[in-house]
């Protein structure tokens with residue numbers, strides 16, 4: 509185990525702490541115009557939590573909650589009645605750290621400080637609503653052998669075909685495995701969160717939060733991606749790794765204003 513320069517008590521705590529997005533810089537109160545992908549025109553939101561700039565990716569309250577919006581314009585010269593406006597509630601800005609290697613259409617890192625699932629999540633999903641009290645109930649989860657994902661129990665041929673179309677399409681946004689426990693984010697109609705374990709060269713106890721009532725294309729697409737990359741010697745499944753879609757990786761770097769050394 510690596511020591512991290514913490515005392516023993518601190519270290520125990522540190523291991524359990526999930527890294528959070530960095531706190532935003534001082535907020536600059538503003539009125540911002542936000543564009544949503546399928547919307548005919550921009551919508552205006554009040555912001556008192558972030559220092560927003562055009563191009564920022566944000567989540568808002570109101571009827572567009574849960575959708576990623578892009579800030580198009582920021583105004584600090586305004587006078588409004590706050591109750592007339594919905595608000596900006598989250599800003600995607602988690603910085604990317606670590607060393608990544610480009611492989612095919614993905615960026616791979618084996619660094620322990622590479623972008624965490626929680627960090628990636630801020631880019632594609634709004635923060636959990638504290639009012640959410642739905643009970644989560646799990647069955648056994650799916651199992652997919654990585655030497656032959658097609659042979660998994662419950663594979664539907666048409667669904668498998670759609671999964672293959674997902675591979676290489678940029679929809680597999682993020683996959684990370686740490687100590688045999690995996691998390692992935694796949695873009696379908698919206699972004700879906702997948703959880704699984706990797707053991708004995710198979711994906712086990714796998715779940716996706718999409719509504720499909722069977723082994724879904726998202727789980728199969730992740731399995732096929734890992735299987736193919738491992739077969740080609742591009743990915744070492746015996747190590748902890750983070751894999752990010754390359755286009756999304758560079759978009760995040762750009763939006764963060766970060767520079768990278770290749």
Ligand SMILES: [Zn+2]
Nearest residue numbers: 716718724726
């Ligand atoms: Zn799914």
